[in-house]
Amino acid sequence: MRRDDLYITVPSFFRCPISLDVMKSPVSLCTGVTYDRASIQQWLDSGNNTCPATMQVLQSKEFVPNRNLQRLIQIWSDSVARRQVEADSAATSVVVPSQDQVQVLVKQLDNNCFSSLAKIVCFAKESEENREFLARMDGFLNAVFDFMRNADSDIKLIEQVVKILDLMSSKILDKKPLLESNCLSTILLVLQGGCLDSQIQSVRLLESIAVDGESMLKIAEKDGLVSELVKSIRKEKDPRLIEASLSCLIAITMPKRIKTKLVQSRTIPELKNLVSEPNTTVSIIEKSLKLLETLSSCKEGKAEIWHDTILLQAIMKKVLKVSSKATEHAVTILWSVCYLFSDEKAQExxxxxxxxxxxxxxxQSNCSPAVRQMSADLLKIFRVNSKSCLSSYDTKTTHIMPF
Structure with a gap:
C-alpha cells in the first residue's frame, strides 16, 4: 500500500465483512448481508451453511449481485482516482508552456516523451488558438500518429497521446492514419485498461473518425472494439462513459453489417437495462432509444426486440414520459416491430x-407529422372501435417513413 492510501477513508459498507477489503463484486445472501463474491464463495465452498455476519443458517446458498452497491463503489473509486490525479497535478505545478517552448518539446518527444506530452496537453487545453498552433506545426500530428502506431504497454503514455488527439480531433483534417489497425489497437488498449477520463476520450476520438461508411466498417471490424464499446454501456458504468459510448455506437451503426454485428454482440439486452433503469438520465434514455430504433431497422434487431415483451413494455413506458425526442424514437421502434412486423404478441x-x-x-398533441402518422397506423392494427374518436381521423395521408 502506498503512503497516500493511508489517508483515504473507505466507507464501512464498501468493505467485505469477511476480507475487510473494498468489495469488487458485491453479492447479497438470503439474510440480506452483502459480501464480496470471492470471499463468500470461499466460505460456502469450505462447507459452511451459515451467514458469517449473523450466523443464521442459510435457507438458500444462492446470492444476488448487488448492482446498486457495485455502482456506488465504482463512483467512489473513480472520485478517489480523480482526487489523486488532481493532487499529483498540483504537486508538479505544471506551467503552461509558450509556443516557442512547445516547438522545443515536440523536437524532444523521443527523449522525454511522457513529460513532453504532458506539457503539450496543458498547452492544448489552454485555448483554441493553441490547438490551431499545434495543428499548423510541421510534423506534430505525424509524430503523434507514430506514437499511436508504435504504442507499447505503457498505458500512462498512451493516455497522454489519446488526450492530445481528443483535444485536437476537430483540427485533424485527414483522419485516415487513426483508422490504421495499430492505431485502433491502441484505442482498444485504453478502453480496456485506461482510467475513466481516458476511456471517455478514446470513445469520443472513435466517434470523431467515423465520418463515412468505410471508416465505420473499419472501426466495427477491428477485433474486440465493438464488444468493448458494448461493455461500456452497461448500467453499472459511469454515466459519462455510457453516454459517450452510446453516441459512438450510434455514429458507427449506419451500415447494415454493423447493425447485425451489434445485435450479435448482445447490445439490445444492455439497452434494455438502461431503458428499464428508473434513475437513468434523460440523455442516456434518448440515446438508448435512438440506438434501439436504428437496430430495429434490421431483421435481426427487429426479431430480438419483438420477442422481448419486457423490453417492449419498457419502451412503451417512455412514450410521453421523458422528452419529445425519446417519444419519437420509442414510437418509431414500436411502429417498426408492431406495424411492419405485425406480431400479435408484441402488439399485446x-x-x-x-x-x-x-x-x-x-x-392530439403537437407531435411531428411522422409520429402522428405512426400512431394512427398502430391504432389501426389494434382494431380500435370505429365509433371512437378515430372515426373522423383521416389516415389516408401520404405515409412518412421514419428511416
Missing part, C-alpha cells in the same frame, strides 16, 4: 402498457 405487450391511450394522446 404494447396494448397492456396503456399503448392505445398514449397513441390517442399523441395524435
Amino acid at each position: 405487450a404494447v396494448v397492456s402498457s396503456n399503448g392505445m391511450t398514449k397513441f390517442l394522446l399523441l395524435m
Whole structure:
C-alpha cells in the first residue's frame, strides 16, 4: 500500500465483512448481508451453511449481485482516482508552456516523451488558438500518429497521446492514419485498461473518425472494439462513459453489417437495462432509444426486440414520459416491430402498457407529422372501435417513413 492510501477513508459498507477489503463484486445472501463474491464463495465452498455476519443458517446458498452497491463503489473509486490525479497535478505545478517552448518539446518527444506530452496537453487545453498552433506545426500530428502506431504497454503514455488527439480531433483534417489497425489497437488498449477520463476520450476520438461508411466498417471490424464499446454501456458504468459510448455506437451503426454485428454482440439486452433503469438520465434514455430504433431497422434487431415483451413494455413506458425526442424514437421502434412486423404478441405487450391511450394522446398533441402518422397506423392494427374518436381521423395521408 502506498503512503497516500493511508489517508483515504473507505466507507464501512464498501468493505467485505469477511476480507475487510473494498468489495469488487458485491453479492447479497438470503439474510440480506452483502459480501464480496470471492470471499463468500470461499466460505460456502469450505462447507459452511451459515451467514458469517449473523450466523443464521442459510435457507438458500444462492446470492444476488448487488448492482446498486457495485455502482456506488465504482463512483467512489473513480472520485478517489480523480482526487489523486488532481493532487499529483498540483504537486508538479505544471506551467503552461509558450509556443516557442512547445516547438522545443515536440523536437524532444523521443527523449522525454511522457513529460513532453504532458506539457503539450496543458498547452492544448489552454485555448483554441493553441490547438490551431499545434495543428499548423510541421510534423506534430505525424509524430503523434507514430506514437499511436508504435504504442507499447505503457498505458500512462498512451493516455497522454489519446488526450492530445481528443483535444485536437476537430483540427485533424485527414483522419485516415487513426483508422490504421495499430492505431485502433491502441484505442482498444485504453478502453480496456485506461482510467475513466481516458476511456471517455478514446470513445469520443472513435466517434470523431467515423465520418463515412468505410471508416465505420473499419472501426466495427477491428477485433474486440465493438464488444468493448458494448461493455461500456452497461448500467453499472459511469454515466459519462455510457453516454459517450452510446453516441459512438450510434455514429458507427449506419451500415447494415454493423447493425447485425451489434445485435450479435448482445447490445439490445444492455439497452434494455438502461431503458428499464428508473434513475437513468434523460440523455442516456434518448440515446438508448435512438440506438434501439436504428437496430430495429434490421431483421435481426427487429426479431430480438419483438420477442422481448419486457423490453417492449419498457419502451412503451417512455412514450410521453421523458422528452419529445425519446417519444419519437420509442414510437418509431414500436411502429417498426408492431406495424411492419405485425406480431400479435408484441402488439399485446404494447396494448397492456396503456399503448392505445398514449397513441390517442399523441395524435392530439403537437407531435411531428411522422409520429402522428405512426400512431394512427398502430391504432389501426389494434382494431380500435370505429365509433371512437378515430372515426373522423383521416389516415389516408401520404405515409412518412421514419428511416
